[in-house]
Amino acid sequence: MSAERILVRGTPVQAGVIGAYLASRWLAAGRALELAIDPEDNTAAPFVTRPSIHRLHGEIGLPTDQLFARCGGSPVLAAEAQTADGSSVQLPFSAFGVPRGGLEFHQYWLRASRLSEQADLTEFSLSLALQNAAHKPPLAQLAQLPVEFGIAFDRAAYGNALLSFAKAGGASVVESGNEQEQDADLVIQCSPDAGAPKWHGQELTIALESDIPGLEWHHLSSAARRFASLAAPLSNCAPEQAEWTRLAVAENERVADMRELLSINDPLASSRPALQRKAEVFVACGRIPTEDYEVFTPPEWLAALWARGVRPRRSDRMAERLPDAQLLDWLDQLRGQIASLTRQVQAA
Amino acid sequence: MGANEGKQAINRVVVVGGGTAGWMTAAGLASMLGPTGLEITLIESEAIGVVGVGEATLPHIKNFNDTIGVNEAEFMAATSATFKLGIEFVNWGRKGDSYIHPFGEFGLPNAGVAFHQYWRKFAGQPGVGSLDEYSLPVIASRLGKFQPPSEDPRSVMSTYRYAYQFDALQYAPFMRSHAEARGVTRMEGKVVDVALEPESGRVSALTMDDGRVVEGDLFVDCTGFFGLLIEKTLNAGYDDWSEWLPADRAVAVPCESAGPLLPYTRATAHEAGWSWRIPLQHRTGNGHVYSSQFLSDDAACDTLLEGLEGERLADPRFLRFVTGKRRKLWSRNVVAIGLSGGFLEPLESTSIYLIQEGITKLLELFPADQDCDVEVAEYNHWMDLQFERVRDFLILHYHATERDDSDFWNHMRTMTVPDSLAERLELFTAHGHVSAYDHGLFLVPSWVAVLIGQRVLPSSVDARVSRQADAEVLRHLAGLKGHMEKAAGSMEDHAAYLARNNMMRAAA
Numbered sequence A: 001m002s003a004e005r006i007l008v009r010g011t012p013v014q015a016g017v018i019g020a021y022l023a024s025r026w027l028a029a030g031r032a033l034e035l036a037i038d039p040e041d042n043t044a045a046p047f048v049t050r051p052s053i054h055r056l057h058g059e060i061g062l063p064t065d066q067l068f069a070r071c072g073g074s075p076v077l078a079a080e081a082q083t084a085d086g087s088s089v090q091l092p093f094s095a096f097g098v099p100r101g102g103l104e105f106h107q108y109w110l111r112a113s114r115l116s117e118q119a120d121l122t123e124f125s126l127s128l129a130l131q132n133a134a135h136k137p138p139l140a141q142l143a144q145l146p147v148e149f150g151i152a153f154d155r156a157a158y159g160n161a162l163l164s165f166a167k168a169g170g171a172s173v174v175e176s177g178n179e180q181e182q183d184a185d186l187v188i189q190c191s192p193d194a195g196a197p198k199w200h201g202q203e204l205t206i207a208l209e210s211d212i213p214g215l216e217w218h219h220l221s222s223a224a225r226r227f228a229s230l231a232a233p234l235s236n237c238a239p240e241q242a243e244w245t246r247l248a249v250a251e252n253e254r255v256a257d258m259r260e261l262l263s264i265n266d267p268l269a270s271s272r273p274a275l276q277r278k279a280e281v282f283v284a285c286g287r288i289p290t291e292d293y294e295v296f297t298p299p300e301w302l303a304a305l306w307a308r309g310v311r312p313r314r315s316d317r318m319a320e321r322l323p324d325a326q327l328l329d330w331l332d333q334l335r336g337q338i339a340s341l342t343r344q345v346q347a348a
Numbered sequence B: 001m002g003a004n005e006g007k008q009a010i011n012r013v014v015v016v017g018g019g020t021a022g023w024m025t026a027a028g029l030a031s032m033l034g035p036t037g038l039e040i041t042l043i044e045s046e047a048i049g050v051v052g053v054g055e056a057t058l059p060h061i062k063n064f065n066d067t068i069g070v071n072e073a074e075f076m077a078a079t080s081a082t083f084k085l086g087i088e089f090v091n092w093g094r095k096g097d098s099y100i101h102p103f104g105e106f107g108l109p110n111a112g113v114a115f116h117q118y119w120r121k122f123a124g125q126p127g128v129g130s131l132d133e134y135s136l137p138v139i140a141s142r143l144g145k146f147q148p149p150s151e152d153p154r155s156v157m158s159t160y161r162y163a164y165q166f167d168a169l170q171y172a173p174f175m176r177s178h179a180e181a182r183g184v185t186r187m188e189g190k191v192v193d194v195a196l197e198p199e200s201g202r203v204s205a206l207t208m209d210d211g212r213v214v215e216g217d218l219f220v221d222c223t224g225f226f227g228l229l230i231e232k233t234l235n236a237g238y239d240d241w242s243e244w245l246p247a248d249r250a251v252a253v254p255c256e257s258a259g260p261l262l263p264y265t266r267a268t269a270h271e272a273g274w275s276w277r278i279p280l281q282h283r284t285g286n287g288h289v290y291s292s293q294f295l296s297d298d299a300a301c302d303t304l305l306e307g308l309e310g311e312r313l314a315d316p317r318f319l320r321f322v323t324g325k326r327r328k329l330w331s332r333n334v335v336a337i338g339l340s341g342g343f344l345e346p347l348e349s350t351s352i353y354l355i356q357e358g359i360t361k362l363l364e365l366f367p368a369d370q371d372c373d374v375e376v377a378e379y380n381h382w383m384d385l386q387f388e389r390v391r392d393f394l395i396l397h398y399h400a401t402e403r404d405d406s407d408f409w410n411h412m413r414t415m416t417v418p419d420s421l422a423e424r425l426e427l428f429t430a431h432g433h434v435s436a437y438d439h440g441l442f443l444v445p446s447w448v449a450v451l452i453g454q455r456v457l458p459s460s461v462d463a464r465v466s467r468q469a470d471a472e473v474l475r476h477l478a479g480l481k482g483h484m485e486k487a488a489g490s491m492e493d494h495a496a497y498l499a500r501n502n503m504m505r506a507a508a
C-alpha cells in the first residue's frame, strides 16, 4: 500500500479538533497526518462546543471531565446570538417544558396563554434557567438532568490538549511555515474566509463561521467526522468528495437560514425557501418543519423564531385534549419544578 | 377569542371509503382528535367493496397501533396476523439468488465503520459466509423463529424490529370497531354526487345513492383507485412513474397454508415482474405483479398458479394500476390518503406505511379553519418527499440486477434512473459508503441489504477497515456469527409464540 499524507492547516484549536479525530479514526500504518499550526490565534472568546461534543469525545476516547477541569471548561446550555435589532437571543439546546402525548410543550403554552396570562415561553426552559443561573452545576450533576449541554473551553488550553492527543495518536505537529506541503495527498484548510466548504482535488476547505457560538466547533467536528465516515484512498475518491461537499454545503445552507432569521427585519419576508417554510408553517400552526442535515435543534429554531417576534396564529388542536384547569395546573407545576430544580442545583 | 373566529372552522371530517386507508384514518383521527369534539363520519359502500389486498406491513405500523391504543394480542387474533421480520427476495440479482431484507441491522459497527465494510473485505473467504448470516432477524426468519426485540441497547436482541402480515379483509373491520368505539359514525352507501362551493371550489357536501346529503368541512378521499374526490372531482393530476416502475397489473389468489408459519414475506422475481407470498395464520396470500407491456394476463396467472404451495382457495382476481402519485395529495379541502393518493406497487410493502404517514402529517397539520394554504403546501411537500424516496428504493430492486433473460429485465437493467439514485449507486460502488438522509423511510441497512443482496458489491472498502489486523477482523466475524446463531436459536418458534400469547384467531 502506498503511503498517504494529510496536512491540516489551522489555529491550534482548529487543527486540534481535526487532528485529534483523524489521529484516532483515520491514521494507520502507511498514513501520515501533519498539523501545521498557525499560532496567531487572536480570538479572545472561549471555544464553545455544542452537545455533540460528548459523542465526539466518546468516539475517540477523550476524557471530557479531565479536559473540562484542565481547560477552563464551563457548561453551555444555550448559545447566545445577536439579532438584527442589536439584542441578543439565547438558543437553548433542549426543549422548552416537556412534551406531552407526543405534542411539543409550546403548543400547550400557546393554548394556555389564550386562557389566561402566562409567563413568557422562555420561562419554561430548564436549559435557559440553568444557563442564566449565577453558578453552573458541576458536570456530574448536569449529566443527571434532562438537559443537553456543550462546553465552553479556554481556546488555547483546549487547542493544546487536542494537539497533544493528536500527537500521542501519531500525528506530527509543526508550526505553520515548516510543513512539507509538496508531498501532501490532501490539504485540509480551516478557513474563516472560505465562503463555501468544498473537497476537490487535493484540497478540502472547511468554511468556518463563528458568529453563533458553537458553529466553529460544529463545522470542524462535522467536517472531520464526515471525512472519516467517507474514508477512501485519497487518489481515488471522487464520489466521496462529491458527497462530502454536498452534505457540508447542505449544512451551511441551514446555518445561513438561521443567520438570516436572526438578521433580517421581517423573517416572514425571507427569500430563503427553507427559512420561509419554517416561518410560515410556524405561524400557521406552531410546528417547525425540518430539512435533511439540520445543524440547529428544534428548540433553537423555536427560540430564534420567538425572539424575532414570530408567533403562531393558533395552537395545535391536539393540545385541546387536556382540560383547561388541568392544563393551567400543569403549567404552574412545571414552572415551579424548573425554579426548584434550579435552586437545588445552585445550593449543591 | 379563537384565532379562527369568523372563518369557517373545521369541526366535521368526512372520510369517504372504508378500506384499510379509510378505517385507519378514521381510527387515527378519532383517537387523537375525537376528544376535542371533532365529528368524524365515514362513508363506505359494500357494493363497491375494497381492493382486498395489502397484507404485508413495515415496523412503523406498530407505532401507529400503539399510539391509538390497539392491544397487540387482540389485533393479531382479530386479523389472523403473523409477525414479519423482513422480506425474502428470490431471483432478483440473478436467477437462483436469495437474500432477506431484514427489519434490522447487519452485525455491529466497529470503530465507527459500518459492519458491511468488514464483511465486504473478507467476503468469499472460507467460513465468512453471506452478509445475511450476520443479521439476527434474517437468521430467525430462516429458522421460523420469533421473539419481540429487547429494549436493552447493549443486547444483540435489540438489533431488529418487526411488522405484521395480516388478512386485509379482517384489518379494516378491526380498525372499524376501534374507530366506532371512539365515536366515528359509519354510513353505508355509495356517494353519487359531490357538491362544490361556487366561489372557493371546495367540496361542501356529498349526496349518497339513497338521497342522503352529508356535509363536511374537511374531506378525506380514501376511495382507493377511484380517487372520487381528489381526481374525479378536483382533477388534482397524477405524476406517472411507470417510466421507472412499469408494473401495472397484479393477479392475486389465496391458498391453503403449507409448511411452517414463516415470519417473513417472500418476493420472487419472474420474467416480467414478481410474485408475493404472505403467510397468515389461516392461509397464504399470493399475487403476481407484472408489466402488461411485457407479459399477458394469462401468462401472469399461469405463473402465479404454478407457484402456489397449497390448495387454491378462490378464483384469481386481476387488478390494474399506474405507479405514481397524485400531483397534489391535499387539494382545497380534500386530502387523499391510500390508493387514491398514489401507488408505488407492492414491493417492500410501503403502501400502508404511506397511509400512516399521511394520517400522521394530517394530524400534525390539522387546520383550524379553511384558511390553511400553508398547512396544505406543507403536507404536499412532505408527502412528495416520502413518495420520491420510496420510489428510488423500489427502482433499485429492478435496476440492480444481472438478469438478462427477458426483455423486461433488459429494459430495467439498462434504463436511466433518477439522478438521486444514480449518485447513490456511484457512491456505494466506489467504497461501500451509503448516502443517508434524515427524512425518508429506508435507512442505511435497508440500502445495504438490497445492494449487496443483488450483487452490487463495492469495488473496494472504507479505507479505515485496514486499520484493524485481518486476523482480528476474521476472529470478530466468526464470533459475531456464532453469537447471532445462538441468539436466534434461542428464540421461540413463531407459531408457538403466537399460540402461547393468545394471538391465534379462534377457529370459526
Ligand SMILES: Cc1cc2nc3c(=O)[nH]c(=O)nc-3n(C[C@H](O)[C@H](O)[C@H](O)COP(=O)(O)OP(=O)(O)OC[C@H]3O[C@@H](n4cnc5c(N)ncnc54)[C@H](O)[C@@H]3O)c2cc1C
Residues within 6 Å of the ligand: B016, B017, B018, B019, B020, B021, B022, B043, B044, B045, B046, B048, B049, B050, B051, B052, B053, B054, B055, B056, B057, B168, B189, B190, B191, B192, B222, B223, B224, B225, B226, B228, B250, B252, B287, B319, B321, B337, B338, B339, B340, B346, B349, B350, B351, B352, B353, B355
Ligand atoms: C396488488 C396489490 C398488492 C398490495 N400489497 C400491499 C402490501 O403488501 N402492503 C401494503 O402496505 N400495501 C399493499 N397494497 C396497497 C394496499 O392494498 C392499499 O394501500 C390498502 O389496501 C388501502 O387501500 P384503500 O383503502 O386506499 O382502497 P380500497 O381498499 O380500494 O378502499 C376503497 C374504499 O372506498 C369505497 N368507495 C369507493 N368509491 C366509493 C363511492 N363512490 N362511495 C362510497 N364508497 C366508495 C370502497 O367501497 C372502499 O371501501 C397492495 C395493493 C395492490 C393493488
